[in-house]
Amino acid sequence: MIRVYPDIEALSRGAAELFADEARRGVAARGRFIVLLAGGETPRRCYELLAEAPVRDRIPWGAVHVFWGDERCVPDDDPRSNAAMARRALLDHVPVPEAQIHPISCAGAPHEGAVAYEGLLRAFFGDGPPRFDLVFLGLGENGHTASLFPGTAVLEERERWAAEVYVAGEGLHRVTLTAPAINQAALVAFLAAGEKKAAVLKEVLEGTADPRILPARLISPAHGELRWLIDRPAARLLRHEA
Numbered sequence: 001m002i003r004v005y006p007d008i009e010a011l012s013r014g015a016a017e018l019f020a021d022e023a024r025r026g027v028a029a030r031g032r033f034i035v036l037l038a039g040g041e042t043p044r045r046c047y048e049l050l051a052e053a054p055v056r057d058r059i060p061w062g063a064v065h066v067f068w069g070d071e072r073c074v075p076d077d078d079p080r081s082n083a084a085m086a087r088r089a090l091l092d093h094v095p096v097p098e099a100q101i102h103p104i105s106c107a108g109a110p111h112e113g114a115v116a117y118e119g120l121l122r123a124f125f126g127d128g129p130p131r132f133d134l135v136f137l138g139l140g141e142n143g144h145t146a147s148l149f150p151g152t153a154v155l156e157e158r159e160r161w162a163a164e165v166y167v168a169g170e171g172l173h174r175v176t177l178t179a180p181a182i183n184q185a186a187l188v189a190f191l192a193a194g195e196k197k198a199a200v201l202k203e204v205l206e207g208t209a210d211p212r213i214l215p216a217r218l219i220s221p222a223h224g225e226l227r228w229l230i231d232r233p234a235a236r237l238l239r240h241e242a
């Protein structure tokens, strides 16, 4: 399902409402809500709105469990850290128990960081698959999502839930969840905003490119739902948005 909002503010409100609705539903049905957060700039406003009334007050924060889709292998308080961004924008301002916040830690040791995060996820989910209630993802201009970058070995991964990847343009390793792990989610919501995303969004949604070239095309929940929350500038080139 594709939902087009007039601008990033409206998109962010829509994403925050989605989080709140799914959190209430998850907690009512299963006693907890398991969310996977995205990095990048696009979700920042959504995270801020989640920390503000009225949305904040609708969410049963004590039953929320937070994971991340990817992380740069930098110290935990580095401004480039996705977890640090989410803490500043959201988690520092809401009563999620610290023991339920699970950042990816990989500074200096990408492979060990990936193995450790997979171990943490396997312990959390027990014998089952990583059934996140809600996954937020972003979309890079080169078609990457989480840290599933075009042409990297991690795209071929079938068994591991988390893996390390070297991002040459950044000179940094990252740890990312793999596509098979993300695809176990009940609901995956991509957030994409701005004119700069229009071309890649058209390719991802309407093109036929190999997912090794456009990794966002690997995301297709096996037993769940895929939604795109986009703004009008990003939707500009889509067939139905002319």
Ligand code: 6PG
Binding pocket: 038, 039, 040, 041, 042, 043, 069, 070, 071, 082, 137, 138, 139, 140, 141, 144, 145, 146, 147
């Ligand atoms: C990250 C990501 C990445 C991001 C896209 C889009 O940490 O960078 O998880 O996949 O979502 O690069 O980033 P923007 O939202 O900044 O455009």
